[in-house]
Amino acid sequence: GQQLNQSPQSMFIQEGEDVSMNCTSSSIFNTWLWYKQDPGEGPVLLIALYKAGELTSNGRLTAQFGITRKDSFLNISASIPSDVGIYFCAGTRSVTTQGGSEKLVFGKGTKLTVNP
Amino acid sequence: ETGVTQSPTHLIKTRGQQVTLRCSSQSGHNTVSWYQQALGQGPQFIFQYYREEENGRGNFPPRFSGLQFPNYSSELNVNALELDDSALYLCASSYTQGASSYEQYFGPGTRLTVT
Numbered sequence: 308g309q310q311l312n313q314s315p316q317s318m319f320i321q322e323g324e325d326v327s328m329n330c331t332s333s334s335i336f337n338t339w340l341w342y343k344q345d346p347g348e349g350p351v352l353l354i355a356l357y358k359a360g361e362l363t364s365n366g367r368l369t370a371q372f373g374i375t376r377k378d379s380f381l382n383i384s385a386s387i388p389s390d391v392g393i394y395f396c397a398g399t400r401s402v403t404t405q406g407g408s409e410k411l412v413f414g415k416g417t418k419l420t421v422n423p
Numbered sequence: 424e425t426g427v428t429q430s431p432t433h434l435i436k437t438r439g440q441q442v443t444l445r446c447s448s449q450s451g452h453n454t455v456s457w458y459q460q461a462l463g464q465g466p467q468f469i470f471q472y473y474r475e476e477e478n479g480r481g482n483f484p485p486r487f488s489g490l491q492f493p494n495y496s497s498e499l500n501v502n503a504l505e506l507d508d509s510a511l512y513l514c515a516s517s518y519t520q521g522a523s524s525y526e527q528y529f530g531p532g533t534r535l536t537v538t
């Protein structure tokens with residue numbers, strides 16, 4: 308199935324460092340979302356982006372919706388041990404030609420490890 | 424506000440059997456989407472239910488089917504299970520109104536193992 312190109316695949320950082328990850332696609336998306344998933348659990352929504360060029364923050368997290376609508380990045384500042392997990396980007400696309408309900412297309416994830 | 428719940432949390436089935444997974448949507452949400460997540464991969468869209476009807480489908484065969492009930496809860500049924508069906512099955516609920524669709528929130532998932 309179609310997936311977004313997410314990089315890097317994994318990151319090993321020291322506590323307190325900043326982190327940056329990104330997602331690209333050959334297709335445009337209506338919105339971009341970033342989720343975090345812990346082992347054995349479902350993805351948890353971190354940030355949702357609705358407009359091209361939009362820059363949104365949620366605490367130590369900052370994400371941007373690319374101008375071309377084909378990419379997005381997520382930054383985490385001053386990482387802490389509980390930031391450990393897998394981060395997924397997702398773009399939304401209409402489920403039907405009539406619009407309305409949308410499906411999520413996911414990247415393969417970035418696995419983040421934070422060393423105390 | 425009650426979040427998305429799924430049952431069972433995990434189960435083991437034999438190839439060829441049938442399975443039903445259940446999902447209760449978050450309070451105030453009217454749309455349920457199902458995703459399959461293989462190990463080490465991102466979730467893949469199976470289908471979506473809105474107004475008790477299938478409202479779009481991903482690249483999954485007809486042996487994957489579903490239902491949505493008047494209270495917006497949903498079931499995912501998989502017939503003739505294959506080994507490759509082993510995965511984490513995620514349910515996500517959201518609110519749809521007309522041409523507007525809002526963020527999807529996920530449940531904890533059901534881990535299905537097919538032997």
